[in-house]
Amino acid sequence: MLRTCLLSSKFVSSLKTSFSRNYASVSASPVAVTKSKTGITVVSVEDSAPASSVSLVVKAGSREEGADNVGVAHYLKNFAFKNTSTRTAFRTAREAELLGGFLSANLTRESLILSAEFLRQDLGYFMEILSDIIFKTKYEPHEFSNIKESVNFERGAATAIPEVIALNTAHAVAFRHGLGNSLFADDATKISNSSDVRAFANKVYTAPNIMIVGTSVNHGELLHFTDSLFQNVSHAVPSTPITSKYFGGESRISSPGDSHFVLAFLGAPAGTPDYAALQVLRFLIDGEKCSKWGEGVNVLAQKASKLENTKISSFNTGYSDAGLFGVHISGIATSVYSAARIAVEQLKHASSKISKEDFERALAKARFNTAASYETRASKTEIFGNQILYSGKVTTVNEAIAQYDRFKIEDIQSTAAKVLKSKPTAVALGDVSTLPYSDGLSL
Structure with a gap:
């Protein structure tokens, strides 16, 4: 079966009791990393499961596009598994x-991930399929019109979701180019054939x-097939993409229906101590509830529950050289305005005072979220692939969780203060006559 998808967790409670709480250790799967004879680095995660997967993680996300070919990464994704010189x-x-x-x-935004999931004994066949994409895709002219239709369909489906529009626009405002490039090719693209x-x-x-x-594959076999099937791969060193620069700014988009407001700030690259600190801050100010009933535990969740049909969620997105941290609020415009003011108040409060209970709760959620991010084959593929591509090393789940042990309340306060010093990125979508401007939120 062929499926195509387009990109790119919550919660534990921390209770005060008369006995101390011990966190269970996470059992990490063995990870092997080898540079093959072809020059391609091969990573395998042995889960001993009957179902396996292999993915090509390629540094070919939308940030690799230039002014003359914006949208081409979206087209390349949709050319995957099309006609090759050996198979239709x-x-x-x-x-x-x-x-x-x-x-x-x-x-x-940073990677194109071509994946195959299969029974363990079929590794050779699916490695051949993946190698054919690299070496034998025809890119036939008559296929382009069908590819364009699928690209337009995916863009239309995505832009029908307000959350996608708001976060996509936030990236464009925050970074302009590179990480600001959309995941979706639009009608203005210069890609014509x-x-x-x-x-x-x-x-x-x-x-x-x-x-x-690869996951649940024999590392030696994976290395063997890489050496035999990818021996003709080019060794050309691609040009280094322009380092991401954060700008910040404001965008207002009038549209019917519920209103959405994104307030974001400069974040940190994935895998860094600053990113981990922002994860703790994220859950400290998150407005989502841990259970269906009740008003939530932290202040923001409790206040959000009193606003009519309003949802507040925080996000912390990390890339290889930058990040975006903030909150996304949706609901009736007047309630969104109130929620935005509350979110800013909580962020400012976090920069000066954090209770021990709130800190421990946020720390527990950050640990759980990190552990959960390593759970699926797809997430492991993206995490390990990007780690090797951009940093040259693998961070295991236990190492990722252990970094939270060094944090103190003062570290998170300092992180919140640093966030507030960056120029805000604000996106208002919906009733823009009512939704706030960032300079009206007393930042």
């Missing part, structure tokens, strides 16, 4: 289905740009 798209899909496997292509897509593929499908990540 129909044959590929049919054979994968007969073997009980799944093929998928996923695009993030399959040759444009082929040129981008030739640029990004090189050994330094590709990571192969």
Whole structure:
């Protein structure tokens, strides 16, 4: 079966009792990392499960696009598993289905992830399918019109979701280019034929740009198939993307229906101590409830529950060289305005005073969220692939959780103060005549 998706957790309570609470240790799966003879780094995670997966994690996300080819990463994703010199798209899909496997292509701002999920004994076949994408995709001119239709459909489906519009716009306002590039090719794209897509593929499908990540596979076998099937991979060193620069600013989009407001600030790169501190701050000011009933535990959740049909959630998105931290609020415009003021008050409060109970609760949620992010095959693939591509090393789940042990209340207060010093990014979507401006929130 062929499926295509387009990108890119919650909660534990902390209770005060007469006895101390001990956190269970997380059992990490063995991770092996080897540079193959082809120059491609191979990572495997042994879960001893009967179902396996292999993914090509390619440094080919939307941030790799330039002014002359914005949207090309979206087109390249949709060319995955199309006609090659050895198989038609129909044959590929049919054979994968007969073997009980799944093929998928996923695009993030930094990576294109081409994946196959299958029974453990079928590793060789699916590695061949993935190698064909790199070396044998035809990019035939007559396919381009169908690819364009699927690209337009995905963009239309995504832009029908207000949350997607708001967060996509927040990235554009915050970073402008690079990380600010949309995941979706729009009508203004200069991509007009399959040759444009082929040129981008030739640029990004090189050994330094590709990571192969397998789960529940034998590392030696994975390495063997990489050496034999990817031996003709290009070793050209791609140009280094422009370092992300945070700008901040404001965007207001009038639309019917519920209103949405995103207030964001400069975050931190994924995997850094600053990112981990922001994770704790994120759960300290998060407005979502841990259970269906009740008003929530922290102040923001309790106040949000008193506002009509209003939801407040925090986010902390980390990339290789930057990040975006903030809150997303949705509901009736007047309530969204009130919720935005409350969120700012809580963020300012966190910069000066945090109770021990709130700190421990946020710390527990951050630990749980980190542990949960390593649970699925898809998440492990993206985490380990991006770690190797951008930092050259793997951080295991236990190492990721252990970094929270060093934090003190003062560290989170300092993090909150630092966040407030950056220029805000604000996106108002809906009833813009009522929704707030960032400079009216007493930041």
